Amino acid sequence: MAATILYGKEIAKDIREQLAGEVAELKQNGIVPGLTVVLVGDDPASHSYVRGKARGCEEVGIRSEIIYKDASITEKELLEIVYQLNENPNVHGILVQLPLPAHISEKAVIEAISSEKDVDGFHPVNVGNMMIGYDSLLPCTANGVVELIKRTGMTIEGKHAVVIGRSNIVGKPVSYLLQRENATVTMCHSRTVDLPSYTRQADILIVAAGKAHMIGKEDVKPGAVVIDVGVNRIESGKLVGDVRFDEVKEVASYLTPVPGGVGPMTITMLLKNTIEAARNLAR
Numbered sequence: 432m433a434a435t436i437l438y439g440k441e442i443a444k445d446i447r448e449q450l451a452g453e454v455a456e457l458k459q460n461g462i463v464p465g466l467t468v469v470l471v472g473d474d475p476a477s478h479s480y481v482r483g484k485a486r487g488c489e490e491v492g493i494r495s496e497i498i499y500k501d502a503s504i505t506e507k508e509l510l511e512i513v514y515q516l517n518e519n520p521n522v523h524g525i526l527v528q529l530p531l532p533a534h535i536s537e538k539a540v541i542e543a544i545s546s547e548k549d550v551d552g553f554h555p556v557n558v559g560n561m562m563i564g565y566d567s568l569l570p571c572t573a574n575g576v577v578e579l580i581k582r583t584g585m586t587i588e589g590k591h592a593v594v595i596g597r598s599n600i601v602g603k604p605v606s607y608l609l610q611r612e613n614a615t616v617t618m619c620h621s622r623t624v625d626l627p628s629y630t631r632q633a634d635i636l637i638v639a640a641g642k643a644h645m646i647g648k649e650d651v652k653p654g655a656v657v658i659d660v661g662v663n664r665i666e667s668g669k670l671v672g673d674v675r676f677d678e679v680k681e682v683a684s685y686l687t688p689v690p691g692g693v694g695p696m697t698i699t700m701l702l703k704n705t706i707e708a709a710r711n712l713a714r
């Protein structure tokens with residue numbers, strides 16, 4: 432069996448067309464959705480992600496602004512910027528790009544963002560609401576993963592989903608979102624004993640471990656849907672996932688590539704959250 436490759440890039444394009452329509456409708460009602468991204472320091476990958484976010488906004492008609500700050504900014508100065516954005520009625524979404532320099536507490540910054548404008552879905556209020564199944568702004572990568580699975584047309588209800596990785600950005604939220612879809616979820620991580628005994632049971636396998644090429648075809652149940660959230664730069668400079676793509680595509684029913692799988696969905700879900708925040712704040 433050869434897997435169908437889930438090109439997030441193409442799916443993201445479809446969703447963005449739909450989002451552009453929603454933005455046009457909001458604009459007719461006098462609301463121009465606005466996102467402000469704050470970027471501290473000069474990490475090239477962060478700069479590239481932030482540019483991608485601004486490009487995504489432009490594509491669907493969201494007004495966006497990037498505030499660049501030197502890595503020497505103090506925590507107090509950064510918090511002051513966040514407080515001002517919280518008060519600005521033209522800003523519906525606030526995102527502080529992570530990671531931050533070591534002298535700034537990510538926790539303090541995330542908690543300072545108004546939960547209504549927290550388009551990353553990282554604020555404890557949004558995380559709590561997600562956990563108990565209330566409406567909230569959802570973490571973008573996790574939401575993008577679930578959206579990709581839904582687009583295969585498969586039924587998630589009753590399926591056994593195995594998640595590898597327990598990060599706050601991916602592993603934990605994706606496990607909650609899949610439970611919300613009535614999957615039976617098993618969470619595995621770096622200390623799991625006999626990982627393959629779990630992964631081989633998975634109808635849906637989400638790999639977010641951050642370990643290049645760790646999953647091979649011997650770890651995958653034939654016909655499983657495999658979502659690779661890993662982004663690893665290997666010695667050759669090439670970007671690879673946590674899954675051995677060429678092997679696993681022989682046994683999975685669906686498989687995401689890296690790059691071009693989950694990544695493009697992340698930014699699309701951010702655009703979706705910004706539109707949702709604008710709609711909620713206008714109420």
Ligand SMILES: Nc1nc2c(c(=O)[nH]1)N[C@@H](CN(C=O)c1ccc(C(=O)N[C@@H](CCC(=O)O)C(=O)O)cc1)CN2
Nearest residue numbers: 480526527528529530551662690691692693694695697
């Ligand atoms: N405030 C936030 N900070 C960070 C987040 C986040 O969601 N919010 N996530 C990551 C970085 N990130 C977005 O910010 C991100 C990472 C990877 C991709 C992506 O598109 N990956 C591509 C490959 C990219 C490449 O070629 O280098 C892919 O998988 O296709 C998008 C966004 C940490 N910080």
Ligand SMILES: [Mg+2]
Nearest residue numbers: 645647649650
């Ligand atoms: Mg092995």
